[in-house]
Amino acid sequence: MAKKDYKTAYFFVSPGMLLIFFLSFLPLVFSLVIAFTNLEKQVIGDFVREGFKVIRFVGFDNFRWIIKNDGVILFKTLQWNIVWTFINVFFHVSLGITLAIMLNNKWMSTVEKTIWRFILILPWAIPAFVTILVWRAMFYENGFINAILTYIGIHPIPWMTSPFWARIAVLIINIWLGVPFMMIIALGALQSIPAELYEAASVDGATPWQKIRYITVPLVLRVMMPSILLGIIWTFNKFDVIWLFNKGGPVVSVTVGGKVYSYGATNLLITYMYNYFYNQHAWNIAAALGYVVFFVLLALSLINMKLQKWAEE
Amino acid sequence: MEKTSFMKRLITRLVLLLFVLAILLPVSWVVLMSFQPTNDVVVPSLKNLTLKNYDEIIFGKPLKRPREIKKTVTITLSDGTVTTTRKVVKVITRKPSTFMRAFWTSVKIATLTVIITLFVASMTAYGFSRYTFPGKFLFYFYYMVSQMFPAMVGMIALYVVFVKLGLTSAKPFLGMPKVHWALVIAYTGFNLPFAVWNLRAFMDAIPRELDEAAMVDGASPWTIYWKIIVPLSLPGLAVTGLFAFMGAWLEYVMALILISSNTLATLPLWMYNLLYVGSYGLNITKFAAASVLVAVPVTVVFLAFQKYLLSGLLKGSVKG
Numbered sequence: 261m262a263k264k265d266y267k268t269a270y271f272f273v274s275p276g277m278l279l280i281f282f283l284s285f286l287p288l289v290f291s292l293v294i295a296f297t298n299l300e301k302q303v304i305g306d307f308v309r310e311g312f313k314v315i316r317f318v319g320f321d322n323f324r325w326i327i328k329n330d331g332v333i334l335f336k337t338l339q340w341n342i343v344w345t346f347i348n349v350f351f352h353v354s355l356g357i358t359l360a361i362m363l364n365n366k367w368m369s370t371v372e373k374t375i376w377r378f379i380l381i382l383p384w385a386i387p388a389f390v391t392i393l394v395w396r397a398m399f400y401e402n403g404f405i406n407a408i409l410t411y412i413g414i415h416p417i418p419w420m421t422s423p424f425w426a427r428i429a430v431l432i433i434n435i436w437l438g439v440p441f442m443m444i445i446a447l448g449a450l451q452s453i454p455a456e457l458y459e460a461a462s463v464d465g466a467t468p469w470q471k472i473r474y475i476t477v478p479l480v481l482r483v484m485m486p487s488i489l490l491g492i493i494w495t496f497n498k499f500d501v502i503w504l505f506n507k508g509g510p511v512v513s514v515t516v517g518g519k520v521y522s523y524g525a526t527n528l529l530i531t532y533m534y535n536y537f538y539n540q541h542a543w544n545i546a547a548a549l550g551y552v553v554f555f556v557l558l559a560l561s562l563i564n565m566k567l568q569k570w571a572e573e
Numbered sequence: 574m575e576k577t578s579f580m581k582r583l584i585t586r587l588v589l590l591l592f593v594l595a596i597l598l599p600v601s602w603v604v605l606m607s608f609q610p611t612n613d614v615v616v617p618s619l620k621n622l623t624l625k626n627y628d629e630i631i632f633g634k635p636l637k638r639p640r641e642i643k644k645t646v647t648i649t650l651s652d653g654t655v656t657t658t659r660k661v662v663k664v665i666t667r668k669p670s671t672f673m674r675a676f677w678t679s680v681k682i683a684t685l686t687v688i689i690t691l692f693v694a695s696m697t698a699y700g701f702s703r704y705t706f707p708g709k710f711l712f713y714f715y716y717m718v719s720q721m722f723p724a725m726v727g728m729i730a731l732y733v734v735f736v737k738l739g740l741t742s743a744k745p746f747l748g749m750p751k752v753h754w755a756l757v758i759a760y761t762g763f764n765l766p767f768a769v770w771n772l773r774a775f776m777d778a779i780p781r782e783l784d785e786a787a788m789v790d791g792a793s794p795w796t797i798y799w800k801i802i803v804p805l806s807l808p809g810l811a812v813t814g815l816f817a818f819m820g821a822w823l824e825y826v827m828a829l830i831l832i833s834s835n836t837l838a839t840l841p842l843w844m845y846n847l848l849y850v851g852s853y854g855l856n857i858t859k860f861a862a863a864s865v866l867v868a869v870p871v872t873v874v875f876l877a878f879q880k881y882l883l884s885g886l887l888k889g890s891v892k893g
Contacts, residue, residue, distance in 0.1 A: 269704035276697025283762025290730035550726035
């Protein structure tokens, strides 16, 4: 039974709760407020000099501005964001399960298994900041990967300047980064499958392939569901791969209704938002976009939860 | 159990080997590049390997002409006359190492973040684990919702407040530039919710009978916390501390916003600038050497702790 001494309880939790309130909760609320103000580039200088009195509320103007000016770009970015999430999570989970099944055998010695496992989780263990920059250096147009391609007789590929190939490059990097995590989760899930199931299947004359198809994969997927959901949220908001590879570039243009819209081909919503903050100093627009991202994510999670419930029934 | 055929074993190993090669490709490339003598190498060779890059980033680039630092010294001769002469007191042969400056900056920021996070989070987690009080559910609710927010949303507001408070300046405060304190504050804020969540799970696993026995002996809640709970949750503190450290060690998004001067740069900014400024080949071998230096210690610790790291991560995500 937990104790009911409120005074002591508040003594212990208040430092942490106050810090979380001021450094984590309040900034989220304040960002929401900023989304409804005029705090853009021209106002920032005045704000630094004169303080909060230069800030004015502009209602939903920022959101309206985004829809009107950037609606097309937002839509294109969201499209790629969803494709990006789907392809990544698909490869993370399928390759992760494949590796886990191969490692989870009875004929390999423990030492051999440990060695394989040790190397296979390296992309997860090495700081991503470093590996992404290393990949970037390898993908340079006159860099290592193109040198190898030339050597085996393939034309060099414009990884940094072609929208299509830049997208392939960031996908390769992120798949490389994400497989080990899912492999470890899948290894844990495999161990939770009771051996009797396989024995029963053998008695019924199931082939090894049928056992994997009808016992292993469905059961592993079920145990992995929370981690897969987590993976979807992480991948949807994957900032570092996109930003460190090429800052969301290269730029592509699309003409809709006679108007030309330019945007970064690899940009996700999150890097797109950061661009408004970091490069254009439009703090209000960035904050508004941040909340757009949040609501998209919230909607996706709710749909996912519904789907999961539905799948369980 | 039927015996696994030779073919099946061979194919399994070959497929695994394929994956291993894909994983080791960038790893071995960067390690080899860090030992290359010149910057124009694209495909690293095994000939002419050198430690020059490591030497230069750790101890500074050698100067073309060594600089002598002279000092005016007063000498009293034996006959009592006093003369002054210029004497060489120090010969500087290298430029100061900007890598080491950035390295210590990052060490300082990450260490302070870990200490503050662990101290505050362990107290809070103890309160959550052992007491009930009004408003307790608010934190759980907030934690779940905050997971959904991109970290950048809060950063915008934090930045605005830091600008207003003058926390983006290089002026020293308690022996550290104010802007570095701003980073410590921001990183503590990022790390705290998860640290509390994670530590509470560890403390819940410590049997309550221990507290009760101590209470009967007349121990105060603080004594129970400090003498019983903290020592028993050391593994949890180590894991949580490691998470906090890694969260601050190579964080660059907030640092990029806050820091504009090279002399104030943290380690990730230093590396970022090395690769992003100038064209390919300008700094590639130096960048490779820095990558190895930065990544190896963290990777080793990570591999050693991976079992615990994972359990903490899953506890945080599955529960609730």
